[in-house]
Amino acid sequence: MGDNVSIPQLTTEQLQAARAAATQARRQRADLKAKVRSGALSLSEAIDVAGEDDVLAHVKVVDLLKSLPRVGEKRAAAVMERLDIAPNRRIRGLGRHQIAGLKAEFK
Template sequence: MTVPPLTTEERRAALAKAALVRRERAEVREALKRGRLSLGELLAAESDAVRKMPVRALLESLPGVGKARAARLLHELEISESRRVRGLGVQQRERLLERLAPQG
């Protein structure tokens, strides 16, 4: 399948949109890392940019969760490495939240 050629204006608009989405995702990852946003809040109020993020990337943004722990969690919770947030089922979301809920 061939991608149709874009005009200069269409290309600029697409690049601007992509930059905006990358910035939004970076802000979400930073908020998760700093504790300003919980995983539960994120899953409840997800934006289009977040819906297309890999679950692995979100997990790696959480405090105390690196690449190895994120991979182990995905395996234990039977979530595909390539799964995106929008593709999570109800039970997968519940298991993620249950597993990663702050112990209080």
């Protein structure tokens, strides 16, 4: 417990690069959800794309579900509970049975 690990001090350039990378990651995740919202991608396709992309794998499952037409907070929560998916779970943390369940639910 007594380990005093210091956080490395980043240079201004490193901080700017980190901020830019974070902004880019947020844009990519927002774009994925927008494609699901518009119908350009199905939930199944979005899960597959996110499964192969480290940035997109960080999208919260509940946020992706709420991007679907006619899916709000209540329906997303109910589906996740039925499939035994934790409320804070991200796509990366889904098991194959959970993925199969989501794909079957939203064909």
